[in-house]
Amino acid sequence: MRNVVRCGLIGFGTVGKGVYQLLQENAHLIKLRTGIDVQIVTICDLRTDLVRREVSGITVTDNWRDLLEDDSIDTIIELIGGIEPAKTMITECMKKGKDVVTANKKLLAEDGDQVFDLANSGSAKLGFEASIGGGIPCVVSLKSGLVGNRVHTVMGILNGTTNYILTRMYDKAIPFDDALREAQDLGFAEADPTFDIEGHDAGHKIALLSMIAYNKKVHFSNVQVQGITRITLLDIMYAYEMGYVIKLLGISRKIGDEFDIRVQPTMLPFKHPLASVRDEFNGIMYDNDMTGPVTLYGKGAGGLPTASSVVSDIVQMAQKDNIYENAISLEGEINYMAPGKRKCRYYLRLYSEDKAGILARVAGVLGNYDISIASVMQQEVEGTYVPIVITTHGANEEGMMRSIGEINKFEFISGDVVVIPVEDFE
């Protein structure tokens, strides 16, 4: 155990400031609890004047190599995000034996091989609790708390922006665009929200959680990602009538020897542990051989919550002289399930002309692909086209996609059929 941890902090944005504030307020508490004195000795940020106005007793620089060359710094906190220059900073520091704590999910999920290899080689330790689920201790729960379990499924609401939008659509019965605008006004969504609403952020996070759960490298490029832009208020309302909520889920599942890892809008029954995760909150469920389902939830973003996770990693790394903690690629390459092989229940919603024989033709196509219908709902409405909602029993994804391709071609259908997988819970 190291009794003193001397940190170099790179990036004095929201989370960086949060780490500084947390240590100002609670460093004595951490020392009382663990015997470890966590100190920030240098902060690196291009806006040196701004930083100097906000901190005292800490060296401020705009050159990260000052941290690299300072042998008294044993731990680097990287909070600038993105691939470069973060990757160079992290790998150079690890090569010099400095432990690294990072919130950089993009780097780790898209281009993390070199960083993970350095961690596995024992050069230095790597902590990335802050990359996933803000202040929720989801990594330590999985790595330490559930260390004795084989994980079957990781499932999470991993992006606060999209969860806020879906919650507002549901609560206020407003369309996607209005909910997005409200999220932007409140600071829950970026001016360019693409990264969040297209599911990329959640994809990075489910890739990282999968690595820990299955002890294999998972690349973001192998995660099938679908966002929420095609979710309509109508589907949210139909889901509600049937006892479901629509959530953007990251799902990672071991099926036989294969792994199905994806991000997609999913219908969850009200009693599912993740169904009640609302607003900008995140929630993560691990389903394991020994414990059964274990769920965590809390604030998935923000300066102080994320700082809590940064500090948790720093303390744990100081308490352990163990390198295996980082070993997440020891069981060889992951075997991805081929797209389309997954089987699940589906919700389909289409707009059709209101005339006889239509349901028979749609059901006929589904039947050709061995898809059996569980329920049909068609309400009388005014207008040329009427909405028809169909739920299916367990169906093969490829068959479903092919049948939808055929149904979309019917001349009596308006627009594309909306397809949403349905997750059940016991």
Added chain:
Amino acid sequence: MRNVVRCGLIGFGTVGKGVYQLLQENAHLIKLRTGIDVQIVTICDLRTDLVRREVSGITVTDNWRDLLEDDSIDTIIELIGGIEPAKTMITECMKKGKDVVTANKKLLAEDGDQVFDLANSGSAKLGFEASIGGGIPCVVSLKSGLVGNRVHTVMGILNGTTNYILTRMYDKAIPFDDALREAQDLGFAEADPTFDIEGHDAGHKIALLSMIAYNKKVHFSNVQVQGITRITLLDIMYAYEMGYVIKLLGISRKIGDEFDIRVQPTMLPFKHPLASVRDEFNGIMYDNDMTGPVTLYGKGAGGLPTASSVVSDIVQMAQKDNIYENAISLEGEINYMAPGKRKCRYYLRLYSEDKAGILARVAGVLGNYDISIASVMQQEVEGTYVPIVITTHGANEEGMMRSIGEINKFEFISGDVVVIPVEDFE
């Protein structure tokens, strides 16, 4: 870090068997993840023949001193429960430098001083994740994941038996006795259920969680405990109509410099993170200065879930050479809030004769104690007595108890007034 952990297991009941089975199935996985080889070398149980039939390659004894005297054993897993002989076993083993993992909440909460002092002195490490919340990693989340936080509140559904009973009463609209009998038939409640339904089990657990959260010793004798035997179906139904569920909560709260620690039936709004914790599941919420509320839930009992927590502690103790982890009494004695000082909202339900002026007299008593009424519900029913439901704004507990004492004396009241505190969530 120790690469091999040699365990002596005392008590081959449900959890003991679970630990054995978990290691049979997943020891290789734990080694892959952490580099640590966890082995059971000796099992101590009075039923040696039974144990010998179920395990192989492990020494079996009925004398725990065989484990004490075996210097090759570095870790003791105590799973017999109760105060003696467990206390002697644990303290003797710790004095010899053996780390101890235990699920013995009763010992730690009622008579744990000597054990905690040994842990704090550095003689040996102590792990008790398995004492609280079965397979939910609630201790590691708090101790490591939230180490940088000052905890304001710990709140939990900590007893599966009572949560099962309350859930069944609610779901099936059956009275307490029927739900208890069903729980007993299914093995969720003991033949003598007193320990669970009177809240003692939850009281032990909230005492232990409070110790970790506040770094102070907390004795079970200082926890105000109230069980669920006075909760009626009628109150559950009224709660539902008002948007609440009744749960047996362990609540530990820092208010100024004082601590209010108790177990009591509590009304939670539907949207509260713990409201959706159903059946025999447990759920724990920590509300912290940096992260805000963080909630965990999962199976709160059972052989394999609890074994998962036992193994998690073993691995963490092997990874750390740090004794401060156990330091839970460094900030001096805890300052308990005087009973009655707490302020909260209340639900009151009384049976009264159906005549004029009654509400005025009841409200008059409440008013004398500065308790203001938030809502009143009185429905027309057949019979001599009608139920009246009152909710109050924030009220001082002592004033509430005194006013209830007066109201109970009114000749027009039948039975005692039911009083249930109401927790809100933002």
